[in-house]
Amino acid sequence: MTFTLPGFDLDRFVRETLAEDLGEGLPGGGKDVTSDSVIPANARFAGVMDSRDAIVVAGLPLAEAFFRHLDPECVIESLASDGDSVAAGTDLMRLTGNARAMLTAERSALNIVQHLSGIATMTRAYVEAMQQGSATCTLLDTRKTLPGLRLLEKYATRQGGGQNHRMGLWDAAMIKDNHVAVAGSVGEAVRRARDAGVKPIICEVDRLDQIEPAIAAGAHHLLLDNMSPATLKQAVALVAGRTATEASGGINLETIAAKAASGVDYCSVGRLTQSAPAADVGLDFALV
Structure with missing residues (x-):
């Protein structure tokens, strides 16, 4: 074998x-x-x-x-x-x-x-629960892996029916709140990554008013952090297919169907590798 x-x-x-x-x-x-x-x-x-x-x-x-x-x-x-x-x-x-x-x-x-x-x-259980809300949403893992075992743990999520988010710090930019705090705004942080030639650019937003500046600056993927299903639905409508959308935070087996039903492209779950x-x-x- x-x-x-x-x-x-x-x-x-x-x-x-x-x-x-x-x-x-x-x-x-x-x-x-x-x-x-x-x-x-x-x-x-x-x-x-x-x-x-x-x-x-x-x-x-x-x-x-x-x-x-x-x-x-x-x-x-x-x-x-x-x-x-x-x-x-x-x-x-x-x-x-x-x-x-x-x-x-x-x-x-x-x-x-x-x-x-x-x-x-655990990944298969999340996929099956997610599909109760959406047949098209994709389950993603995260970087919350044990040191030295990332490649194997991300392999295991694929065996369970999930897909891998970025593999590490090298294959995509992920702009989070601390990056935004230093850059001054979501738009400025995304612009800096874009001007550096980084692709793809994933940008975390936790408010609806951050969506337009992130897209205008060149984000390829929006991570909609800790939003309720109702707010996620509003966010998806605002994005209107211009970038990929990902629900993240507060997702468990009881909530994932409703989050997926909002119309997001992805749901990411850290516990797949962190707590299985x-x-x-x-x-x-x-x-x-």
């Missing part, structure tokens, strides 16, 4: 994650003292990874990479694919290999599948 993401080094991620768990570079570190002392070197395990709850799967190729890194000869059969919605009790992966290697890699493999599947599962609970995924081994 291959896995590639632009800008993501899978081999390095696997090496560094396992090195952290093994304590490489620390006094007495560099080994799994439990497995090495309890499990014979030539023992073999067969195991099944399964979901204990209904989830949207994400991270299986990474789990496979952890096991193969420690036992290149292990046999792995993937029974689901990232992006699949599966019922509780679904087997996700079968594997057979060196018992010590399987146990050493187990926690890292499970951690990443649990975390990414949790994000994908880990999925309940387990792995049981037996000697072979």
Whole structure:
């Protein structure tokens, strides 16, 4: 099972994650003292990874990479694919290999599948709730990600049916209230970004009277912050299709349908990556 993401080094991620768990570079570190002392070197395990709850799967190729890194000869059969919605009790992966290697890699493999599947599962719930208000609105994530895991967490939101907002500080300007405070006004902040040749320019507005100056100055996308559904509807009417519109702030599973029904193009939700609970995924081994 291959896995590639632009800008993501899978081999390095696997090496560094396992090195952290093994304590490489620390006094007495560099080994799994439990497995090495309890499990014979030539023992073999067969195991099944399964979901204990209904989830949207994400991270299986990474789990496979952890096991193969420690036992290149292990046999792995993937029974689901990232992006699949599966019922509780679904087997996700079968594997057979060196018992010590399987146990050493187990926690890292499970951690990443649990975390990414949790994000994908929450994302799918938000997409489904949003579609009750609008069949055309698109769910976006944010930059509220764990350091070092952004590419993976944003990958997981895609598996759940969402789309990615900007990936970082480099691929779009996002003018927020602090930028406006320094520049003096929404219009001046947008003009400065435009004159610098930045594209696209996303501008946060929290009042209706900021919309026209932002558009006139060259904003490509308006982030309508903490507006009620009624105010969002007014904002969409004022924009009249001249730029993309995004509802942000105060969005949860109970409010997203009404926000989307206002006619905005996007709803963005920080909790997709910031607060998603880990999925309940387990792995049981037996000697072979």
